[in-house]
Amino acid sequence: MYRSQPVLSASQLTAIHGLLGQLSQQAHMRCAFLCDLSGQELASWTEQAELDLVSLAALAAGDLMATMEIARLLGGKRACNMIIQEHDEMTILVSRVGEGLVLLIATAVDVPIGWSRLAVKRTGERILEVVGTAAMTPPPLVMSDDFVASFNAQIDNIW
Amino acid sequence: MFINWSQGEINLKIVYYGAGMSGKTTNLQFIYARTPQKLRSQLISLKTHQDRTLLFDFLQLEVGQVANLKPKFKLYTVPGQVYYDTSRRLILQGADGVVFVVDSQADRMDDNAELWRSMERHLVELGYDLKTFPIVVQINKRDVPNTLSIPEIRRRLPIKGYPTFEAVAIKGYGVFDTLKASMSGVIAAAHQAV
């Protein structure tokens, strides 16, 4: 079998966007962001229009993976679930959601960390409920038979 | 592979793997330099003060719309130095394909072989089937003096049966042949999978 990774439907993604948006209404959020542990960005809510989400996903996943590995080497039994960065102007929490997802939130400094931890935990649980529901639905067949040939022609045009 | 159905995006991950100083980062730098800006992300390099890769380099490439989909490729390099084996395993997670970069120099063959073995071990442990997993081999640094011949390298490393490209990554020679072969292999495997 090919590696199974999240295959999310449009409605699941919309639901997750909604959950991230709700967070931003509850406290002063700079950004709320979901990616998977292989560094694919899945959904985001952000205050900053120009935020580089692609790079953010690669780095957040790398950060969490490295942290989990440190814990494992030190004999940690349960995989790490949160990294907290405290800055003068914001707080960043990176949290593992389920087995393979990563939730990052950046809040303004006046948002208490205790609240943020709880919010991350709750949002993570609700994301898992959303992801869990349709994980069993097989994806529709979207790659046409000539897809591979069209793809090869296209990359020859670019490089 | 992650498919965002609402936007027709298909995200695929290619990992450049191989011994320290074999030229993995150089491949990404050349690809970055020669790709139109609208098709690429920033090149992120987490590296030491000596410019050795510490955790990874990262670059995302888009190729525009193909039929009903928008394929996007996330390219990563691993750190090649022997003691970063744990980091290499982390980066391999979720990979859809590997480019194995071989250093052609005679005195680097043991390291090439060691890294090949570690790659196979990690892939198996991560649950991949080596028989179908798309691996492309790049034989790099063809320009330096003490290189082994291609037949000799084939004899020393278990690369038989894999698409193989000679390269001088620092000049860009062979870089895109390697990349395109890997992309095609990954897309073909994804086509089988959906």
Ligand SMILES: Nc1nc2c(ncn2[C@@H]2O[C@H](COP(=O)(O)OP(=O)(O)OP(=O)(O)O)[C@@H](O)[C@H]2O)c(=O)[nH]1
């Ligand atoms: N002569 C020559 N030098 C090369 C070639 N490719 C890369 N180099 C040089 O080899 C050195 C190492 O290249 P990198 O791309 O940093 O190697 P790497 O595989 O990323 O190394 P690590 O990050 O330590 O794993 C650099 O000085 C490059 O300029 C090549 O084809 N020919």
Ligand SMILES: [Mg+2]
């Ligand atoms: Mg490097």
